[in-house]
Amino acid sequence: xxxxxxxxxxxxxxIVGWVTGMESLAxxxxxxxxxxxxxxxxFALLGIAINTRTRRxxxxxxxxxxxxxxxLVAAGKLVEFASGYRLGLDELLVANPAMFGIVRxxxxxxxxxxxxxxxxxxxxxxxxxxxxRFAGFPATLAGAISIVVLxxxxxxxxxxxGGAIIPVALSTAGAFLFLSVSLITAAGPDxxxxxxxxxxxxxxxxxxxxxxxxxxxxxVNSYLESRFINTPGFNPALVSALSTLGFxxxxxxIISQLSxxxxxxxxxxxAGRRGAQYALESxxxxxEQRIAARTIELRAKNDETQRLFADLTQSHENLKxxxxxxxxxxxxxxxxxxxxxxxHEVKNPLAILQMGLGCLTCRPELDAESxxxxxxxxxxxxxxxxxxxxxxxxxxxxxxxxxxxxxLPGVVEQSLHLMRHExxxxxxxxxxxxxxxxxxxxxxxxxxxxxxxNLFTNACHAMPKGGTLTVAATVRTxxxxxxxxxxxxxxxxxxxxxxxxxxxTVCDTGAGIPTDQLSKVFDPFFTTKPTxxxxxxxxxxxxxxxELHGGRLELSNAPERGAVATVTFHLRQSP
Amino acid sequence: MKKTRILVVDDEPGFTRLLxxxxxxxxxxxxxxxxxxxxTAQSFRPDLILLDVVMPGIDGGNLAARIKGDPLLxxxxxxxxxxxxxxxxxxxxxxxxxxxxxLAKPVSPEVLERCIEEHLTPS
Numbered sequence: 213x214x215x216x217x218x219x220x221x222x223x224x225x226x227i228v229g230w231v232t233g234m235e236s237l238a239x240x241x242x243x244x245x246x247x248x249x250x251x252x253x254x255f256a257l258l259g260i261a262i263n264t265r266t267r268r269x270x271x272x273x274x275x276x277x278x279x280x281x282x283x284l285v286a287a288g289k290l291v292e293f294a295s296g297y298r299l300g301l302d303e304l305l306v307a308n309p310a311m312f313g314i315v316r317x318x319x320x321x322x323x324x325x326x327x328x329x330x331x332x333x334x335x336x337x338x339x340x341x342x343x344x345r346f347a348g349f350p351a352t353l354a355g356a357i358s359i360v361v362l363x364x365x366x367x368x369x370x371x372x373x374g375g376a377i378i379p380v381a382l383s384t385a386g387a388f389l390f391l392s393v394s395l396i397t398a399a400g401p402d403x404x405x406x407x408x409x410x411x412x413x414x415x416x417x418x419x420x421x422x423x424x425x426x427x428x429x430x431x432v433n434s435y436l437e438s439r440f441i442n443t444p445g446f447n448p449a450l451v452s453a454l455s456t457l458g459f460x461x462x463x464x465x466i467i468s469q470l471s472x473x474x475x476x477x478x479x480x481x482x483a484g485r486r487g488a489q490y491a492l493e494s495x496x497x498x499x500e501q502r503i504a505a506r507t508i509e510l511r512a513k514n515d516e517t518q519r520l521f522a523d524l525t526q527s528h529e530n531l532k533x534x535x536x537x538x539x540x541x542x543x544x545x546x547x548x549x550x551x552x553x554x555x556h557e558v559k560n561p562l563a564i565l566q567m568g569l570g571c572l573t574c575r576p577e578l579d580a581e582s583x584x585x586x587x588x589x590x591x592x593x594x595x596x597x598x599x600x601x602x603x604x605x606x607x608x609x610x611x612x613x614x615x616x617x618x619x620l621p622g623v624v625e626q627s628l629h630l631m632r633h634e635x636x637x638x639x640x641x642x643x644x645x646x647x648x649x650x651x652x653x654x655x656x657x658x659x660x661x662x663x664x665x666n667l668f669t670n671a672c673h674a675m676p677k678g679g680t681l682t683v684a685a686t687v688r689t690x691x692x693x694x695x696x697x698x699x700x701x702x703x704x705x706x707x708x709x710x711x712x713x714x715x716x717t718v719c720d721t722g723a724g725i726p727t728d729q730l731s732k733v734f735d736p737f738f739t740t741k742p743t744x745x746x747x748x749x750x751x752x753x754x755x756x757x758x759e760l761h762g763g764r765l766e767l768s769n770a771p772e773r774g775a776v777a778t779v780t781f782h783l784r785q786s787p
Numbered sequence: 788m789k790k791t792r793i794l795v796v797d798d799e800p801g802f803t804r805l806l807x808x809x810x811x812x813x814x815x816x817x818x819x820x821x822x823x824x825x826x827t828a829q830s831f832r833p834d835l836i837l838l839d840v841v842m843p844g845i846d847g848g849n850l851a852a853r854i855k856g857d858p859l860l861x862x863x864x865x866x867x868x869x870x871x872x873x874x875x876x877x878x879x880x881x882x883x884x885x886x887x888x889x890l891a892k893p894v895s896p897e898v899l900e901r902c903i904e905e906h907l908t909p910s
Contacts, residue, residue, distance in 0.1 A: 552871045556841050559870035560799050563892035567805035570896030574809060582808055589801040 215394035220259020222387040226252035230306070230318070240382050244365070245312045245374075247381040248320045249305040250289075254282045254328050255387050261335055262394055279335045285320075286328035293322040293377075321378040323357060327388050330354040334395045347399040348406070355392025361385035363431065367438050414474060421470050429459045553737025553748060557600040561593035568593070603749035606662070613659060613760055617652040620660075620714050620781065621685045627664035628683065631672070639678030640671075646685045653714050653781050659757045663765075666750040667718045667777045674722025674775060682719040687712060687783070707764065707780065718777040724769040733767050790814040791907060794833035796824040796850065797868065798842045806837075809896040813903070821845045825853055828860055835907055837899075840869040851887060864906040868892055 226247040229237025238246030261278035264271040288299050306318035330350040337347035361380045364372025373380045401410035409419050436455040440446045568590040571578060578586070628635075628642060635642060671681050690711045707713065725733060732738045734755045737748035751767070758765040764780040793813045795803045803817040818827045821842040828836060836854065840847040847867055854860045867889035890902055 556870045559892045560802065563868075563870065563894065564799065564801045564805060566893035566895060567802060567809060570809045571805055574896050575811070578808065586805060586808065589805055592801060 215390040215397070216259050216262040219255050219387040219391040219394065220263075222383050222390075223247075223252040223255025223259065226383060227256070238381070238383065244382050245315075245379050246317055247383045247387075248302060248318050248324075250285060250302050250318075250320045251324050251328075251381070251384055253305070254285055254320075255384075255391070257282050258328075258331060258335070258391060262391075262398060265335070265338065265398070275335075276339065279332050279339075282328055283332035283336070286325045286332065289320050289325035290322060290329065293325070315378045319378050321374055321380045321384070323361065323374065323380045324384055324388075327354045327357050330357075331388075331391055331395060334399070338395075338398060344399060345403045348396055348404045351392050351395035351399060352405050354388055355396065358385045358388035358392060362389065366431075366435050414477070417474065418470070421466055425462065425466050429462060433459050554600070554604070557737055557748070558597055561597040561600075564589055564593035600749070603753060606749075606753045613656040615654050615656055618655050618657045618660075619650060620653045620655065620716065621646040621650050623655070623657050623660050624664055624683060624685060624716060626657075627661050627668060630661070630665055631668045634669070634672050635681070638672050638675060640675055641678075641680045643680060643682040644684075645682065647687055650685060650714070651687060651783055653783065655761055655781065656757075660761070663754040663757050663779065664716075664718070666754045667779075670750060670777075671718060671720035671722065671775075674720050674724075679721035679774075681721075683716070684719075685714070685716045687714055689713075707782070712783045714781040714783055716779045718779075719770055720774040722774050724773060724775050725767065727769070730767065730769075734765075791835070791903075792816070792831060792833040793835050793837060793903065794818060794824075794828055794831055795837045796821060796827075796842075796847070797837070797839035799839070806899075810900065810903075821847075821850060824850055825857075828854060828863070829857070832859070833863055835903055836863055836865045837903075838865050838867050840867055841871055864888075866890060866902055866906055868894065 226238040230249045257278040261275045264275040292299050302319045309316045309318035331354050334347045334351040337343040361373040362385045365382050409416050433455050440451045568586050571586045692709050695707050695709050734751050736752045739748035755765045762782050766778045768776050770776045791813045794816045796818045797803050800819050807815040816831045818824045822844040838847045851865050865887050867887050870892040
């Protein structure tokens with residue numbers, strides 16, 4: 213802000229000089245061309261523009277207006293010089309000025325107009341935040357031009373401040389230098405050219421020290437040489453030596469100072485780096501120790517894991533082996549149980565027959581009554597053996613089915629009819645509960661008849677003193693609970709949720725089945741009946757037949773009393 | 788002369804009935820209910836017991852153990868009659884299974900009688 217005020221003051225003093233006739237205020241020295249009034253006015257306006265730039269409201273508009281006016285004047289002057297057409301801008305202020313050599317005084321130089329244009333460009337860039345970073349370029353260029361002009365005056369070289377055209381006044385160049393500094397400062401340290409100079413980096417530090425001193429030293433040295441070497445009374449060699457010595461002294465002093473500052477910084481940085489390196493090495497050593505310890509730990513765990521894995525693999529192999537042995541043992545036990553069942557059921561009648569033969573051969577003295585007993589026992593034994601063998605044949609031949617669409621209630625009714633005498637003899641009451649409109653089922657009627665006869669026979673044996681046999685046939689849809697138990701069933705005929713099925717239940721009022729024997733009721737030769745009443749093959753054969761139909765036979769105890777046999781059939785096409 | 792008493796425990800009434808007709812030289816007591824056999828033995832005080840193996844209620848092995856645990860019956864010889872032993876097994880173990888002599892069904896009256904006599908007079 214101070215620099216801009218200096219520039220504006222120079223402009224104002226020039227205007228005063230023109231108004232009062234004190235030309236020295238405008239030209240500084242009598243043989244220098246004075247600053248034109250239009251130039252002075254522009255400096256004053258730019259000074260106002262720079263100082264009101266950051267204000268708000270009407271002052272900001274004043275700044276903008278001043279900038280535009282100066283820009284238009286500068287552009288107008290450049291147009292005048294380029295086209296030769298006189299716009300009469302200077303003539304408004306000084307109509308008939310005196311001559312300065314071949315040019316008129318009071319006229320703005322084209323270099324001055326160019327510098328004003330550059331300055332207004334810099335100011336315009338600062339009006340918008342996004343353009344601010346470009347403001348330094350025109351401002352620096354304007355400053356460089358002003359320095360060249362000043363050097364021209366310093367060295368007494370008119371070519372540098374005008375040549376054959378209107379020259380730039382010394383005060384104008386000085387004012388521009390201040391104005392440029394002001395504009396560069398206003399652009400800020402984050403914009404070129406201050407950007408590389410700002411901050412605490414080594415680069416900016418070196419630039420801040422060397423750049424001004426080299427520029428100043430070069431200018432001063434050159435000035436001294438040009439000013440005094442050819443001047444009478446001065447020893448050129450002495451002047452050159454003194455200026456070189458002085459310059460060398462200043463440079464040395466600066467380098468010394470700079471070395472101290474930079475050296476300190478480097479030393480500090482080096483000390484910091486060493487400290488950090490030491491800390492890093494310490495940390496690294498600790499880390500390596502930890503890694504080594506962890507590696508040992510991990511290796512031990514890995515060994516342990518491998519050992520456990522080997523144990524697990526061995527255990528798995530052993531388990532597989534044991535499982536195979538178990539399966540084999542189970543198979544052998546099944547075969548053994550089956551053979552033992554056959555042996556028991558067949559050998560006992562054979563034993564009776566053998567004993568009967570013994571009676572007939574060894575005891576000829578037996579009376580008629582005893583002989584009758586012998587014959588009856590032998591006859592029963594033959595019948596029993598025959599029943600067992602027939603049951604076995606049924607079991608083995610039940611794989612062949614003659615599937616036909618049949619009315620399941622009709623088949624059940626036929627089975628009841630076959631058993632009617634048994635029911636009457638045992639005082640068993642029959643209750644039928646058959647659903648109407650029963651759909652046809654794909655079954656082997658004869659085999660299913662055999663199944664129900666078996667179930668009814670079991671029911672009769674369970675009710676030796678009479679009772680009630682309830683037979684129900686329904687069609688219903690299976691729920692999740694109905695099919696839950698089949699989760700592990702791999703057969704293709706498993707029942708599924710929401711499937712429509714035909715269900716027949718046979719419920720007696722007997723003693724039921726002991727809970728611990730429920731799982732054995734389908735085993736061959738398993739029976740809870742007294743000896744001679746059952747072969748233990750009835751339910752085995754029945755279950756086999758139902759299985760061949762893709763159905764399900766379940767036996768359970770009723771909540772109140774008695775046993776319930778439930779037969780379930782698919783209503784779709786049977787397998 | 789007092790007849791030798793033999794208790795036949797078997798769930799086959801036909802077999803025991805015919806056995807009684809064949810072995811008339813002995814006093815035979817039939818027992819077709821294995822669960823009542825121990826009490827029958829205590830009251831009958833047999834000289835020998837013929838015992839079936841597979842029976843409903845209690846099997847012959849357990850019944851034999853119970854009889855051998857009774858102070859009054861512990862010295863009564865027991866001969867098993869079983870239908871679940873194969874001829875091959877019978878060949879391998881001609882006399883004893885589980886410490887008891889046995890006969891495999893079907894058995895002829897002569898073999899049965901010989902066996903009874905053999906075990907009534909222990910060698």
